[in-house]
Amino acid sequence: MQLKTALGAVALGVTVLTAAPVLVVPQAAFAADCYTSCDPWDDSNINDPIIITGPTPPESDHLGQPWFPGGGGGSGSQTNAYVVSQGQKWEEQADDDFKCTRNSGDTVLQINRTLTYTVSVKVSANLTADLTAALKAAVGTELNTTISKSYGLATSINPGQSVGLYVEYQTNVYAITTTSAAGTTTQAVNVTAPTGVVTARSC
Known part of the structure; x- marks a missing residue:
């Protein structure tokens, strides 16, 4: 009779552990992960289940608005400029x-000298300081100004021929976009600037 009672108790214990929730792990597994840092447990309760709990996830309705780092356009906003359309290229004789x-x-006339000339960068609209800073960073140079350049010319000119220096220009359309918690605004401007190509050729 005592044997039947003992077997019944063991069977009952198995039923309790099997019916436990998914987030129930044996205490031995918990101890194996932190045996060097956790407080010692009571050996008499080594087979007791341990319930793992965690914080409740927040409701999606409570999530705040996205935050944009300051980059011009006011606190908590970001301003960027980028090319949206490229125009045709043309040449102008250097000054x-x-x-x-x-x-x-x-x-034959031998030419070996350094030429100094200027180029201009022009913007089609008046911009605020924040928009100007973003556009300047995108273009990579000062705006609405002339810039002094130099060119090393080494060439030979045959009798009756002529040589001149030509600078290539292009007008591109830039979009300047300011994004903040209040929304997004975009302004388009034309920027006429040298492409960086300089050619010495017949004139």
Whole structure:
């Protein structure tokens, strides 16, 4: 009779552990992960289940508005400029003192000198300081100004030929977008600037 009672108790214990929730782990597994830092447990209750609990996830309705780091346009906003359309390219003769030089002699004319010229960067609209800063960063140079450049020219001009320096320009459309918690605003402007291509050729 005592044997039947003992077997019944064991069977009951198995039923209790099996019916426990999914977030129930044996105490031995818990101890294996933190045996060096956890407080010692009572050996008499080594098989007792341990319930793992955690914080309740917040409701989605309580999530705040996204935050944008300051980058112009006011506190908590971000301003960026980027090209949305590229125009055709054209050449303009540089305003250097070399101009269009012609060899009027009977022998080959050797040219080896450094030419100084200026280029201009023009914006089609008046912008606030924040928008100007973003556009300047995108273009990579000062705006609405002239910039002095130099060019090393080493060439030979045959009799009757001429050589001049030409600078390539292009007008691109930039979108300047300011994003904040209040929304997004975009302004489009034309920027005419040199492409960086300079050519010495016949003129």
